[in-house]
Amino acid sequence: MFKSMMEGVPLPLMITNSKGRILFVNKWLEEFMGYMHREILKNNLRDLCAPYEHTRYIFSCLPDIERTTEVDIDFYRKNCDIFTANVSFTPFYYQQAQYLFIIFRDVTSRRLREAKTREDEERYRKLLAERNMLQDQLHRSSKVAFMGELAAGIAHEINNPLGIILGFVQDISDEISSDNSLFESIKIIEKETSRCVDVVKNLLDFARLKPPESISVDIVELFEGSVALMMPGIKKNKISIKKKFKNKPPTIKLDPQLIQQVFLNIIINAVQAMPDKGLLTLGVNLVHKAWLQETGDWIRITISDTGPGISEKNIHRVFDPFFTTKGSKGTGLGLSVCQRIMEDHCGKIEIENRKGSGTMCNLYFPIKD
Ligand SMILES: Nc1ncnc2c1ncn2[C@@H]1O[C@H](COP(=O)(O)OP(=O)(O)OP(=O)(O)O)[C@@H](O)[C@H]1O
Ligand SMILES: [Mg+2]
Structure with missing residues (x-):
């Protein structure tokens, strides 16, 4: 009943x-x-x-x-x-x-x-979507800030002893001859310790505590310079490049080292997503866009690939610290670092799947007087 x-x-x-x-x-x-x-x-x-x-x-x-x-x-x-x-x-x-x-x-x-009219309906839907996005960002930022503090604490403690271990291991590895029975073991220790050093370096980048520098920069030059650094990987994976640079953006103030790191992280993800051929599309244009109260002009830098894209299940998680689908090959910190750096520059980062296949990442830098 x-x-x-x-x-x-x-x-x-x-x-x-x-x-x-x-x-x-x-x-x-x-x-x-x-x-x-x-x-x-x-x-x-x-x-x-x-x-x-x-x-x-x-x-x-x-x-x-x-x-x-x-x-x-x-x-x-x-x-x-x-x-x-x-x-x-x-x-x-x-x-x-x-x-x-x-x-x-x-x-x-x-x-x-x-809602009385379709227009009202549309406005409400848009507002709801934006609210969801902001709530999501807020949630992500608080999680990233917490992980940052945690990471800073751990990484600082581990960095020095690791450096010392690696130094000694490299000394031993230089001295020991290849027919020694311990040669292989020493090489493995060296390789794995180097990996730990890389992870700690990423953690320290992620937890970076100093505020960004503010230097007047030609962002297109910085972008092209970062792509040039990645040319060996791009060529190795037989990736072609298409440039869609629409307008010449004004000079803006930013921390070139940090923004280069953002470009590199995203290009590396794109290159990794196309291990065997593909098209990397690089875009620069000026857009007028509103994020609730933040209406204004932005420089939009777009990096898209023709890789497999990101599954519906994972797309909400890519900015989560330590989220990776690359197993031991990734630390899952690349995009969290990018997000943090973009936030420090009052910029925005968005990742979406492209129609057809592939992933598109948009970076927005505010143009201020
Ligand atoms: N261009 C892309 N194509 C497909 N998946 C992507 C792309 N960019 C990011 N992802 C997904 O987002 C996850 C998180 O990316 P992120 O850069 O933060 O970490 P990672 O690349 O796995 O590791 P790390 O950058 O620390 O080496 C990736 O593991 C991958 O699943
Ligand atoms: Mg990455």
């Missing part, structure tokens, strides 16, 4: 334990979220939500709810669309344990219905 009743009420309903673990959902909820019954059960409701700070806070309060509480929360559908739902949590007790009876209402569609 209980089950038929729950299935009969035409509302998305759910029951969780006090920590948000899903114990029951009705068919309306399956339809609402786009998940099958078996995919959703035993998960935590928290895992279906957009990972914002305030959502985490709401979930930490669940065990303490004493009466029906309503709150708007952003959720992911199975197809990764974000939508806002008004969620009402009602606590109840069964055999001394607390449970939550949860009703969902899609506020997105209600707000869309309320």
